[in-house]
Amino acid sequence: MKYAYYPGCSLMESAREFDVSVRAVMDRLGAELIEIPDWTCCGASAAEPVSKLMNYALPARNLAIVQDELPGLDVLAPCSACYLNLLKVNREVVGERHLHGRVNEVLAASGLTYRGEVNVRHLLDVLLNDVGAGIMAQKVTRGLEGMKLAPYYGCQILRPYPVFDSPGRPTSMEPIIRAMGGQVHEWDCGNRCCGASLMVGHRDVALHSVAAILDQADGADAVVTVCPLCQMNLEAYQGQAVRAGGRRVPVLYLTQVMGLALGLDEEAVQLGKNLSLNAGARHGIETRAWSLGLQAEDAESGQGVRASPGQIGQTGQTGQTGQKRRVTSTRERIMFKDIIVGVTPSGVDKCAVMAAAEFARKFEAKLYLTHVAGMAQGWGSMEHLEPSGETERIKSQIEEMYSDLLSGIAEYQINVIPGIPHAEILRLARKKNTDLIVMGPHTKEYEEKRSKMWGMAGSTLERVSQKARCPVMIVHKDVACKDPLFENILVATDFSDQAECAVNYGGQMARQYKANLTVMHVVEPGVSAGDVEARLANEYGPRLDGVPGCSFGVCSGQPPMEILRMAQQKRADLIIMAHHSKEMDPEKAFLGSTVVQVALNGACPTMSVNRHFDLRCGLMYDQAGQVVQTEATV
Structure with a gap:
């Protein structure tokens, strides 16, 4: 794999870490990047207001150089703005006889002519469709298990030309994150505009957008992006965005976390240049990504400690002694940390509660027993439900109904919420970042009779399973909880x-x-x-x-x-x-x-x-699916 590499201006200055990590990662993946000789600025967003012709001529010059000096190579442009400007030449100039002629007249002053023979590719397109998730996974030496990443695409690689991804629901980063061993943070802001250049002229508008994006990243270890402008807006203005309702979260380039997974050290991907990655954030990411915060617990319990990031990069070997350390944490097998079970005071969901309770005991998970007082009962809002005393009455009824099943559960919570059942269960699941939803197939007695006759499920279950961002387990009879749980x-x-x-x-x-x-x-x-x-x-x-x-x-x-x-x-x-x-x-x-x-x-x-999920477990697997284990040293 060989590409004509167009870094662009930002990657030479403010986004230097992006350029360094792109080159390092592509080298690890076996791709050769040949920097375009004598490349010049693509015009970014500044050229078009000055001159439409300049806006096309600047990127066309770079394509003409590739056409003459690097024939047959695709152009790889990591920067989203550069990619869009280069792509515009092929989409809006080539084939338009008059405009194409005028652009070539400008290029003629440099002895160049662009004939439209160069294919423009974005980094994500190349990683996904040329390298492939399978090859990337094979190259991983230090997986990102336990690290949850929020993929942020921005606008320019999606609109107005959706070449390799869907503008409405982009997913091209997700296979890459999973190939690195990471988890995808499910959210709806991956394609939301960060405000772009509005940060200069209308900062209040841009900050509102940045704050909304960062708020939705709650629960993610980091936001990863491929756009220098997006990265700068989300990172450099976090302090102001926090005051506008956002949250602090590290904002990294995708290639930086890829580099870590591929065995590169922090200096090789220039993590030190990230403003949002302070000492506390770096420690948090490392403990989530490579040890899941279990090192201290394991040390206290005397059951050994997990390998550090550097040690995992050495396939489980310690760097100095060469001895192996076996991972034997009592929480090795954690899969479900937060479980929601839908309940009704009638007890029709008893089997589902029994199963959820058994899982909660086994995995020391927090259990949320959730009943939604629907519109049919006349409870439209909490302000009407709470004063009536109905909330406490229903909670007491549920507690009494399932008290024997809840025995031995360290932490559980009974929720009575007004609203539409499926919508409120889904909202709670997203808020709590739930790993599992457990439900019975019916929510009312008459639905149970109906379903056994017609083979139908309750509408709440249908809709929850339809949109849930975690697996939904359907239980209609007693479940024996044994060890191991699943054989x-x-x-x-x-x-x-x-x-x-x-x-x-x-x-x-x-x-x-x-x-x-x-x-x-x-x-x-x-x-x-x-x-x-x-x-x-x-x-x-x-x-x-x-x-x-x-x-x-x-x-x-x-x-x-x-x-x-x-x-x-x-x-x-x-x-x-x-x-x-x-x-x-x-x-x-x-x-x-x-x-x-x-x-x-x-x-x-x-x-x-209904979609790809990753288990919340502390184990690390090699490419054959084997656990990377290390012998304990004292």
Whole structure:
């Protein structure tokens, strides 16, 4: 892989750390960057108000140089503004005979002519589509497990030319973050404008935008971006943004955290240049990303300590003694730290509460028992619900109903909230950064009778599963909580994108518990099972490498019946499926009938997964799925 590299002005001065980390990361990934000789400013946003012709001629000059001196190479432009200006030449000049002619007249003064033969690429496009997440994951030596990153794209790589990503819901950073071992902070501000140059002329407007973005980054260890102007606005003006309602959070370039995951040290990616990464923030990121804050706990318990960032970069070896240290924390197997369970005072959700309570005890998680007093009961707002005394009455009723199940749980909270049930549960889940939502398939007695007749689920469950940013476990009968909790996991797939999310999550859980994993597909009668089984192995085998007892199965018949039959044969204690996986947009899909029928009739819980999730566990895995372990030294 070889590219004509256009750094642009910002990367030579105010965003020097971006340039240094881009070069270092691309080198680690095996890509050669050849800096465009005698490159000049692309005009940024300053040229267009002065002269439209200058706005096109400046970037066209750089493309003409590549065309003549680096023929056949794509231009790689990390800076979002530079990328947009270079791309504009191909989109707005080439093919427009009059404008193209005028631009070439300007270039002729330098002995250049641009014929439109150079392809312009952004860094994200190259990383995602040329390098690929698989190759990046193979290069990781110091994964970012436990580090939650908020991907911030800004405007210019998305609009007005959506070449490689969706302007409405950009996702191109997410596979890269996951390949580095990190978690993606789910939010709605990734494509929101940071205010750009308004920070100069209308600072109050820009600060309002920055504050809103930083506020939504609450819960993330850092915001990562690929735009120098966005990075500067979000970082340099944090003090003022905090006073406007924002929060303090480190704002890094994506390539800086990539460099750390690829084994580079802080100096190599110039972390010292980041204003928002003070000593406290750096310590927080390191403990979240590489030791999850367990080092002190493990030392106190005498159960060993986790490897430091540098030691993990040496594949689990200590830098001085060469001895290995085994990670034996009692919290190694933490998966769920915050659990929400939907409840009603009637007790119809008792099985779901029982399961959630067992998980909370096992993982020492905080449990939120949540009842939403809906509009149908006449409670439109807390100001009417609280004075009536109804809140405390319902809380007492729920406490009494489930008191025996809550015994032994260190921390639980009963919430009675007015509003629309699914909306309030989702709002609480996002506020608490919940790892798991547990629900029964019904919320009312009549819905239970209806569903058993028609195979339907309650509308609250449908909508929660539809939009949840964490897995939703559906429980309709008693769940035995044993040790290990999961020994046999079944994942059903139809090869859709959503089903791929389910397979990935199943693989994570199987590795976490060293559980047997079966991935199955149901075909129509007459379809060759051998071909489909080979496809299962080819598509999912590589990413499930290292999962103990991994197998693939193909059945013929009706999907719900065959999935239930396979679950019985494999003695599955968990079934994982993607909800309504044939619907491309998970936020527009309801629970598919297959998931509902399996959930209502299965002997074990069914987990609905609608997007990629990462487990909150402290273990570190190598590329074969093996835990990176180290022997304890005293």
